[in-house]
Amino acid sequence: MARDHSPRRMARRAVGLLGLSGALALGGCGGGGTSVTDGSGSSASWSWALPSFFPTPKVPETNALTSEKVELGRFLFYDRRLSGNGTQACASCHIQSKAFTDGLTTSLGSTGQFHPRNAQGLANVVYNATLTWANPSLVTLEKQMETPLFGTDPVEMGVNDGNKADILARLAADGGYTDRFAKAFPGQQAPITWGNVIHSIASFQRTILSGNSKYDQYLKGTAKLSAAEERGMNLFFGEKAECFHCHSSFNFNDQIVHAGSRIVETPFHNTGLYNIGGTGAFPEPNRGVYELTQLVKDMGKFRAPSLRNVEVTGPYMHDGSITTLEEVLEFYAAGGRNITSGPHAGDGRANPNKNDFINQISLDAQERADIVAFLKSLTDHELLTNPKLADPFAAAGAQ
Numbered sequence: 537m538a539r540d541h542s543p544r545r546m547a548r549r550a551v552g553l554l555g556l557s558g559a560l561a562l563g564g565c566g567g568g569g570t571s572v573t574d575g576s577g578s579s580a581s582w583s584w585a586l587p588s589f590f591p592t593p594k595v596p597e598t599n600a601l602t603s604e605k606v607e608l609g610r611f612l613f614y615d616r617r618l619s620g621n622g623t624q625a626c627a628s629c630h631i632q633s634k635a636f637t638d639g640l641t642t643s644l645g646s647t648g649q650f651h652p653r654n655a656q657g658l659a660n661v662v663y664n665a666t667l668t669w670a671n672p673s674l675v676t677l678e679k680q681m682e683t684p685l686f687g688t689d690p691v692e693m694g695v696n697d698g699n700k701a702d703i704l705a706r707l708a709a710d711g712g713y714t715d716r717f718a719k720a721f722p723g724q725q726a727p728i729t730w731g732n733v734i735h736s737i738a739s740f741q742r743t744i745l746s747g748n749s750k751y752d753q754y755l756k757g758t759a760k761l762s763a764a765e766e767r768g769m770n771l772f773f774g775e776k777a778e779c780f781h782c783h784s785s786f787n788f789n790d791q792i793v794h795a796g797s798r799i800v801e802t803p804f805h806n807t808g809l810y811n812i813g814g815t816g817a818f819p820e821p822n823r824g825v826y827e828l829t830q831l832v833k834d835m836g837k838f839r840a841p842s843l844r845n846v847e848v849t850g851p852y853m854h855d856g857s858i859t860t861l862e863e864v865l866e867f868y869a870a871g872g873r874n875i876t877s878g879p880h881a882g883d884g885r886a887n888p889n890k891n892d893f894i895n896q897i898s899l900d901a902q903e904r905a906d907i908v909a910f911l912k913s914l915t916d917h918e919l920l921t922n923p924k925l926a927d928p929f930a931a932a933g934a935q
Contacts, residue, residue, distance in 0.1 A: 624693060778893055
C-alpha cells in the first residue's frame with residue numbers, strides 16, 4: 537500500500553509524534569499564559585502565540601521567560617556596544633529581513649576575521665535540540681552564546697578578560713539599561729552581569745518564532761497554494777524527491793526538542809558535499825562532528841537546518857558554498873557534488889560516509905522548479921518585519 541505523505545497528514549504526524557504530554561500542551565494561535573519564576577526573583581506571565589500544530593517550547597527552569605527579560609534581550613541583541621571594539625552586535629550576523637541570517641558565504645567577526653561557517657537562522661531556535669552546525673554538546677542557548685561572545689578562534693564579538701569589565705561599564709553608563717536590568721532581575725544589587733546579559737539575549741532568541749508562512753496558512757485553510765507550489769509540496773513529501781526524511785517536522789528539520797519531549801534525537805548528516813581525493817575527507821576546519829570526536833564515521837556530518845524561510849537565508853550549506861535554491865536542488869538530485877579540480881577535488885557522490893538517503897534522483901526541470909516554488913511558500917513575511925523582533929535603536933534613531 538502506498539504511504540500518504542500529503543502535507544496535512546505530515547503535519548498531523550508531526551504533532552502526533554510529540555507524544556501525549558506535548559499534545560496536551562499545544563497552544564492555539566492565541567497562545568496561553570504560564571506563570572514563571574527563576575533564580576533572579578522575577579515573576580511574570582508569558583503567553584506563547586503558537587500555531588495549533590506547534591508544541592509548547594522548552595525553557596530552562598534556570599532562565600524562565602519574562603517580558604522584561606525578553607525586552608532587555610532585544611536591546612542587547614542589537615547593541616554594538618556589546619562587542620569588544622563596539623562595532624558589532626549579535627544582529628550583525630543575524631539580520632531580521634534575512635530570517636536572522638546574514639547573507640554572507642561565511643560570517644565576519646568584529647575584528648575582520650571570517651568565521652569558517654555560514655550563519656544559521658534563529659527562527660524557531662527554541663525548538664533546536666542542538667545549536668550549531670556540528671557540536672552535539674551545545675544544547676542550550678545560554679551555553680552556546682559563550683562561543684560568539686568569548687570565542688578566540690575565530691573571534692566573533694571579541695569579548696575577553698581585558699575588555700569584559702569595560703563593556704559592562706558601557707551598559708551601566710546608559711540609564712536605560714540600568715532600569716531595564718533592574719526590572720528584568722529584581723532583587724539583585726548589581727544586575728548588570730555577563731550571566732544576566734546571556735540569560736536576557738537567550739530569552740529574546742526563544743521568542744523569535746516563525747509559523748505564518750503561506751504553507752502554514754494553507755494548513756489552516758486560509759490560503760491556497762499555486763499549482764506549482766502544490767506539485768512541489770507533493771514531491772517534497774513524497775518518495776521521489778525524499779526531502780522529508782531530514783525535513784519532515786513542523787519546523788522542517790530533524791532535531792526537535794519541546795516541553796513534552798521524552799526522547800530527543802540529534803542526527804547529523806554527511807550529504808556528499810566533499811570527498812577530497814576520494815578519501816571521504818572534508819576541508820579543514822569544516823569537517824563536521826569529526827572535529828570533536830575524531831571518528832572517521834563522523835567526517836562531514838552536519839546538522840540539517842530548518843527549511844523555514846529558506847528563500848531568504850542563502851547562500852546554503854554549512855560553508856555557504858552553494859549559492860541558490862536551484863543549485864541546491866541540482867546538488868541533491870545528483871546525489872552529491874563532484875568537484876573536478878582544485879584543492880577540494882573529489883566526487884562527493886561516492887563519499888563513503890554519505891547519508892543513505894542522498895542518492896541520484898531523476899527530477900526534470902519542471903519538478904525542480906516546483907520544489908523551489910514550494911520552498912518559497914515557507915517564507916514567513918511577518919517574521920521578517922515583526923516590530924517586536926526589530927532593532928529598537930533604529931526605531932529610536934540611535935546607534
